[in-house]
Amino acid sequence: MRIRNGLAVVLIAALAPWGAAADELYDPIAIFLTWQADPLTTMTIDWHTEGEDRPVIVHYRTAGEGPWRSTGGDTREFPFSERLIHRVELTGLEPGTRYEFRFGADSEIYQFETMPENLVDPLRIAIGGDVRHEKEWMDRTNRVAMDYDPHFVVWLGDLAYADEDPRLNYRWYEFFDSIKETLITDDGLVTPIVVMLGNHEVVWLPRLERNDGLHYAEEHGWENHDAIWFYELFAFPKEPGYGTLDFGDYLSLIILNTDHGEPIEGRQTEWLEEQLAARQDIPHVFPMFHVPTFPSVRDWDTWGSVDVREHWMPLFDEYSVRFVYEAHDHAYKRTEPIRGLRVDDRGTVYIGDGAWGVSERDVHPADETWFLRESKSVRHFILTTLQGQHQHHLMVDEHGNHIDEYPEGLTRMQIGD
Ligand SMILES: [Fe+2]
Incomplete structure (x- = not known):
């Protein structure tokens, strides 16, 4: 119950x-x-x-x-x-x-x-993943993001690093403290958040067993589930951890689950195809998930990435998806436009890689890595601005410096902001 x-x-x-x-x-x-x-x-x-x-x-x-x-x-x-x-x-x-x-x-x-x-006026979204290693880092990126007056914030998994461990509940408390202290304006306007699962939202069964979590899970009807905190704490996405948010007829966020209690292949992939097929007239359709298709830090053959490339990437190609958001690697990256595993001007740009409030990792150098256009070891968020059919993505580090922009060289003035 x-x-x-x-x-x-x-x-x-x-x-x-x-x-x-x-x-x-x-x-x-x-x-x-x-x-x-x-x-x-x-x-x-x-x-x-x-x-x-x-x-x-x-x-x-x-x-x-x-x-x-x-x-x-x-x-x-x-x-x-x-x-x-x-x-x-x-x-x-x-x-x-x-x-x-x-x-x-x-x-x-x-x-x-x-x-x-509608998108007559610009809509601004602050997006990033891997959120609270240290509350101080999360606070800082939150505050810089709020300087841009986003309509809402999207976090791409690995939220509090509480790891489904009761002893780490204080990390959730810090996560929610940070939201209350930094995502509410002085006049009381609360900035909504959209969240999804990362690997740190999933229970690790041996640990759950050790700390009496299994007993709790059985008592609460959770014996077949492995993201107890996530599904209690957040109303969306519900089990099994994927879903679409449609903003009128102009924007769809397709939130996916990269094997955090739900396999990439199988029913989720079938669902993804249905979602993309049904939204071909929507100007802004953004698949978003935790484990990157093209990792900027981890190996090419790392867990999760292989499955995403095998099962979801062909659908992004088929439905000409413009932009995909991903995380998990604790760095900044933007890929070349990619289609059929080759650089192609008609291809999809994958952007990530999850460093909102975590320690940064060393990246594969962009000039030596065929799929990377940009890579940086830096905490940041992505400010996506939508207006009419136009998209603009400005990447900002935790100190407010602009570290990248896509399309390259397009200023925010050109889209009316
Ligand atoms: Fe992760």
Whole structure:
């Protein structure tokens, strides 16, 4: 039983003291936004509590206007923690609109924006992987990314490095602290995140066995699953860890699972083909996943990469995918356009390689590696800007320096920003 009913939550929470001073605004210990469905008209709000007795309800309205509406949600356990995870999905919202929300009349008020109906104005996405080796590094890249006012952030797996180990829960706490401290603007606007699985979100069974995790997994109906924390902590993608987010008729994020509890080949590959086939009229279709097709640090024949090249790359070729995001290698890389395992102007550009907030690794030199156009050992994020049919990708390091740009030499001014 993964979702606890409201009564059980109230009973448990009622045992704990509620100690907030009367004049203090209520503010949960963790808060973040994501989507499970249409980002133009929905928003999923997650918040965490510890020993508090409050109803799981979000009050919301168009910013500064009209009566408050309210929607209830559900509560689940944060594995091996005193924390509870509360989740409410708001639906039926207006596109391109700022809303405000709160957790009760005595609560801090936060804001969010639904995604726009079209790409008349630029849409900015900050993208990267391998997020929290050190909170300080994650904080720094978050802050630089926020300087560019992204509509949302995408993290390509290896989020907190908590490794499905109860002793490492503090890393998740730091991860959510960083979000609360750096992805919310001074006026309370919360930047949504989209996440996916990496190898550090997957349980390592011998370790789980040692720390009594198997007992926990069986009790909670998890005996056949190996990403317990991920699926409790994040509403999307649901098991088996892949899914598509469609932004109107202009953008689709196809989020894939590079063998983190779900094989690359087989039903996921069949699903990927269906997703690509159904979106040939969408101008911006981005497959994104953790283990790179073309590794900038690891060997060519490394685990995962071989399967991605064998099963997914032919589909990227067939459906003329322009851009693929990947991670895992703790460096920056941009490939040449590649089609049929050769450099080809009509090919797909693969960009990565996951160094948002982790220690950097030495890269294969781009000038000696046939598939690499750029490679750098540097923490960074990718700022993807979309407007109409145009894409622009600006790569920025943790100190705000521009380290690469694609298409090369195109300035941001040319796409109207
Ligand atoms: Fe990884």
